Amino acid sequence: MRRKILLAVALVIAVGLAPRTARACGQGGYGGSYAALATAAVAIGAADVVLTLWDGGSAVLSHHPSPAYGVVETAIAMPQLALGLVGLAQPNQSYKGGIFLYTAWMALLTTHGIWTIATAPRETTATVEGPEPRAAVARSAPEPVLQVGVGPTYVPLGPLSQPGFGLVGRF
Numbered sequence: 001m002r003r004k005i006l007l008a009v010a011l012v013i014a015v016g017l018a019p020r021t022a023r024a025c026g027q028g029g030y031g032g033s034y035a036a037l038a039t040a041a042v043a044i045g046a047a048d049v050v051l052t053l054w055d056g057g058s059a060v061l062s063h064h065p066s067p068a069y070g071v072v073e074t075a076i077a078m079p080q081l082a083l084g085l086v087g088l089a090q091p092n093q094s095y096k097g098g099i100f101l102y103t104a105w106m107a108l109l110t111t112h113g114i115w116t117i118a119t120a121p122r123e124t125t126a127t128v129e130g131p132e133p134r135a136a137v138a139r140s141a142p143e144p145v146l147q148v149g150v151g152p153t154y155v156p157l158g159p160l161s162q163p164g165f166g167l168v169g170r171f
Contacts, residue, residue: 005049005050005053006050007046009049011043013039013042013043013046018095026044038099043066044080044136047076048076048077048080048105048106051073051076051077052105052109054069055073055109055112061076062120062133063104064116064121065116065118066116066120067073067116067117067120068106069113069116070112070115070116070117070120071113071117072113073109073110073111073112073113073116074113074114074117075111075112076111077106077109077113078106078110078113080106081103081106081109081110083108084099085103086101087099087102087103088100088103095169098139125163147169148168149167149168149169150165150166150167151165151166151168152164152165152166153165153166
């Protein structure tokens with residue numbers, strides 16, 4: 001199913017990017033051609049549809065997407081949510097219904113992306129492996145939970161170089 005969706009999206013993008021016949025309009029490079037804008041709108045709209053269908057498929061299968069998917073989903077939907085909110089703030093009342101539905105759709109995608117990142121299983125979010133368990137050795141003091149070190153630093157940025165203090169450790 002997902003391959004069919006991706007194939008359909010690829011076909012829509014290929015048709016949108018197909019070369020057109022050249023026509024002389026006499027207006028130079030700024031002749032009012034909105035082909036690039038239309039192509040970008042089709043590509044972004046296709047991405048929105050794919051994300052929505054993928055989210056629906058994941059919900060049906062009870063599959064939790066990866067945190068990377070949540071980042072991509074949020075990065076695609078959040079700017080569109082901002083544009084939708086700007087559109088809702090405009091005084092023209094003739095197309096508010098469509099903009100409201102679009103903004104609600106983008107709000108759902110953004111919320112799902114943030115939820116995916118926030119609820120990712122701990123095993124998939126670890127970027128650094130934890131320390132290996134030590135052998136059962138008699139310990140005189142418990143290990144600290146936070147391991148922090150403070151020390152002098154020097155940041156060489158040409159005329160902006162600054163000495164200071166740095167904080168390092170595992171939080």
